[in-house]
Amino acid sequence: MAIPTSNGASSSSKKRKRVAVEEPTRRPKPRPKDVPVVTKAVILRPAPKPKKTASSPSDGSDDDDDEDMESGSDEENDIAGHQVEMLQLEEEIINAKTATARTKALGTLLKKLEDESEEVVIMTAVGLCRTFCRLMSRNQLTRQKDHSPEELKMVKEGKEAYINYLNNLGSLLEGGEGTSLKLAMRLLKEESIHMKPSEDYYFPFLTYGLIIKYILFSDSSDLVTVFATEYVYENLDLRLEFFKAIPNISKDVPASNTTFSENLCSILYELKGFPTTSEELADSALYISAPSKKKHPLFQITTHQRYFQETWLAFLSRPLPSKQRDILTILPKRIIPHFPNPRLLMDYLTDTYNTGGVTALLALQGLFNLMMSHNLDYPNFFPKLYALLDKDLMHVKYRSRFFRLLELFLNSSHLPAVLVASFVKRMARLCLSAPPSAIVIVIPFAYNLMRLHPTCTFMLHRVLGKEVNYETLRKDGFVDPFNEEEVDPMKTGALDSSLWEFETLQSHYHPNVATLAKILSEQFTKQQYNMEDFLDHSYTSMLEAEMEKKTTKDPVVEYIVPKKILYTEDKKDDDSQLISRENVLLDFWDFE
Known part of the structure; x- marks a missing residue:
């Protein structure tokens, strides 16, 4: 039947x-x-409603209460x-x-x-x-x-x-x-x-796969969190079988199913403390009975790393743009070290770079990690990094993160001086149109690079020693050897140029910028500047510093203050010392 x-x-x-x-x-x-x-x-x-006492006054609601009690009783x-x-x-x-x-x-x-x-x-x-x-x-x-x-x-x-x-x-x-x-x-x-079919270890992977599938389809983020924290993170066997199930489940789920991708991302993103040795696995908690064999794959670190890698590759193949930055942030320390073959991430990182912005920068961080720790040969790394240095960078909110990573990428004395000179010259050129909050980051950064690569200081000596007077040479049709349009930092000709832009900044209207620019004309006695002291500068921090600055004398103000600024005078001003003239500012607002 x-x-x-x-x-x-x-x-x-x-x-x-x-x-x-x-x-x-x-x-x-x-x-x-x-x-x-x-x-x-x-x-x-x-809950049952309390019965009315005989002394309670009747307000005509007894019938309603009786009906409610009868309904609750039913x-x-x-x-x-x-x-x-x-x-x-x-x-x-x-x-x-x-x-x-x-x-x-x-x-x-x-x-x-x-x-x-x-x-x-x-x-x-x-x-x-x-x-x-x-x-x-x-x-x-x-x-x-x-x-x-x-x-x-x-x-x-x-x-x-x-x-x-x-x-x-x-x-x-x-x-x-x-x-x-x-x-x-x-x-x-x-x-x-x-x-179980025999007395040996048995895990019901079909039932567990069904549970995982429906949880990842769930609209309840709380249920996903409970499943992850109380079961997957806490039990070695449940975590391993979770990794085994995800690649097969992901194949059958359309890429347009964002609920599945977001739930999977939340579980993988919060997974911390992944074991690194087989000894750590032996001490982990199990949800079901342990296998009798001590050399069971459940206790082999290579097994966990292999399925960990397959799970992440299956997840990264799904479109989830809103989580790209979060994933790229944890990639170098929490994902790559547990991959048996980290080079498999190269295609993902290269494709992510093409999205631009801070996402591209974080993708380069992952590639740099592969280059330094896993001998990845990626010749286009520095040209791609050089391309991220544009005028928009000086105005975006992730500017500080960029310079932190840029310091990491360029902090090596083995880099060619020609390459470093291109980065210094490019940053100096960007300072001409950058806000003061960005310039105070670039100048100490350039100082550290030239201190690490003394050859680049010749760019500075040319202009400070008056060997090249660009103001005069421009009139004669002279062109700066630096090719700003060149995309390859090894071919820009920056090392043959000079840093006349930094000399220009010595007369900048903002006193902090002018003071910092003058350190480049002095002897390089300081080993290096701590970039963390400058990276968090913004308009807000600079304004607060000016407001809290203690002044030794009163600022100079105009003696005679005009009484009328944005409208025409109807009669002669009482102050005879005020010169009567046409209001130029008012003419700017005349749109007729």
């Missing part, structure tokens, strides 16, 4: 809200000794009736002698999972979990050699009903129901104990 089922597609379409639970008020019937302990379910029931009676019916059906399933009787009782319970009442659905889900746990413990869901044909039929149809039940739990997981997660994980543990 066929079991009435509802497939995963139909069940998953029903979104259910999470229902709060509390301890049941009814004492459950005693269970046989072989029944495993299952997560308790609780059904919310309305709801309680309905829930109690469902509980009694469910317990009877459980006993029929456990004690059934024929496949027909068991199938009929299971079908009745499974149909209740489609009830409109959330309370009935949760109560039924808990009852079915308890029922299937009892069937597993009695070996009534696994084939035995001494089974009769009728018993084999009962096992077959019982498994079909169990799969149907798991799909219905998946519908609840997708809807964000927290109780269903506990039920599903309880069934996973019972399967590992009672349904």
Whole structure:
């Protein structure tokens, strides 16, 4: 007899809200000794209304209160009736002698999972979990050699009903129901104990894969967080099987499913403390019983790293632009060190660079890490880094991050002086149109680079020693040897040029900029500047510094203050010393 089922597609379409639970008020019937302990379910029931006393005044609302009490009583009676019916059906399933009787009782319970009442659905889900746990413990869901044909039929149809039940739990997981997660994980543990094909280690990967799939489809971020923090992060076996399942699940999920990608990103992004040695694995907690073999793949670090790599590559192949910066930030320290072959990330980093902006900069950071730690040959690294130095960089909010990373990339005395000179000259040229908050970052940075590469100081000596007077030479048609349009920093001709831009900054209107620019005309006695003292400068910080500055004398102000600025004088001003003249500023606002 066929079991009435509802497939995963139909069940998953029903979104259910999470229902709060509390301890049941009814004492459950005693269970046989072989029944495993299952997560308790609780059904919310309305609290009974207090009865009116004889002395309480009547305000005409007695009839309404009576109706509310009768309604609450009816709801309680309905829930109690469902509980009694469910317990009877459980006993029929456990004690059934024929496949027909068991199938009929299971079908009745499974149909209740489609009830409109959330309370009935949760109560039924808990009852079915308890029922299937009892069937597993009695070996009534696994084939035995001494089974009769009728018993084999009962096992077959019982498994079909169990799969149907798991799909219905998946519908609840997708809807964000927290109780269903506990039920599903309880069934996973019972399967590992009672349904393993042999006495060796057995993990129910099919059931676990179904749980992972529905959780990643869930609209509830809280449920995803609970699954990650209480199960995946805490248990070695659940984490490894999670990594194994993701590549296969991801293949069947369309790239347009952003919910799946965002949930997967939240789990992987918060994964910290990944083990680095096999000794650490031996001390980790397990959700199910440990394998008897000490050299089992579960305790081999290479196994974990291989599936960790496959999971991340599967995730990075999915479009998720909003999370690119977060992923690139953790890539050098939390992802690349655990990859058996980090070079597989080169295509991803190269494609990410093409998006531009701070994302491109972070992508170059990952490539630089591969070059320094994993001998990656990437000849286009410095040309791509040089291309990021443009006039827009001086005005964006991630300017400080850029210079921190730029200091990391260029902080090597083995770099060619021609290459470093191009970066110094490019930054000096950008200072001519940059705000003061950016210039005070560039000047100490250029000082450190020239201190590390003394050859570049010849660019400075040319202009300070008056060997090249560009103001005069421009009149004669002289052109700066520096080619600003060249994209290859090795061919710009910067080393043959000079840093006349820094001399110009010595007369800058902002005193901080002028003071810093003058240090380049002095002897380089300081080893280097600490860039952290300058990177956080902004308009706000500079304004606050000016406001808090203590002045030794009063500033000079105009003696005679005009009384009229933006409108025409109607009569002669009383102050005879004020010269009457046309209001030029007013003419600017005349649009006729």
